[in-house]
């Protein structure tokens with residue numbers, strides 16, 4: 390029931406790395422299907438879900454820059470990678486019967502519609518899952534920042550960040566078993582402690598727009614819907 394839903398409209402950030410599974414590169418279709426099934430479950434609950442996908446499983450601009458190449462070209466390559474991931478996630482959602490549209494920050498009309506806030510809101514109002522591709526459309530940004538930006542533009546009640554673990558820790562718990570896990574934090578604490586959950590621009594933008602960030606494990610099947618329904622396990626960053 391709608392009254393049980395904690396966040397009726399959300400923006401989910403899915404990193405490219407989440408889509409590659411254990412392959413080390415590219416897209417594992419079984420993993421994309423699994424993540425899509427979580428989005429489909431949330432959609433069935435009546436939650437308006439839009440998604441920003443990363444591209445780190447395909448390309449990161451810094452990889453070009455670190456070898457003496459042009460950073461801007463590298464970032465263009467990275468943004469194109471996010472479009473590939475968006476199409477893969479859309480394919481998975483369509484297979485599950487979820488009407489889904491990809492909107493790109495970089496115009497490529499033969500492949501998908503271009504982003505505008507107006508059309509994104511219209512597609513969402515029509516009951517579609519909206520996937521945002523191309524990041525912010527600008528080099529020197531990340532898809533985390535695109536997540537915070539689109540969350541604000543869509544009027545999302547929360548920015549969900551799916552990660553490899555079940556919340557924010559004081560250090561990487563895979564490398565530091567004694568790392569402390571936080572249940573709640575403020576945006577300022579995330580910035581002051583330098584917690585590497587999202588980049589500074591993304592956290593600052595969310596703080597400015599008073600949007601909570603919900604950090605949870607993208608690999609825990611059903612967790613997304615559980616948190617949306619008021620349960621589940623996550624770190625919640627709020628003022």
Ligand code: UDP
Pocket residue numbers: 403404405406442443444445446448449450451463464465466467468470471523524525526527528529530531532533535
């Ligand atoms: N990128 C960019 N501008 C943006 C978003 C992304 O230039 O607004 C480029 C950048 O090179 C980045 C790559 O796309 O490294 C992939 O995005 P990101 O690293 O955020 O993906 P994720 O880590 O979430 O998979």
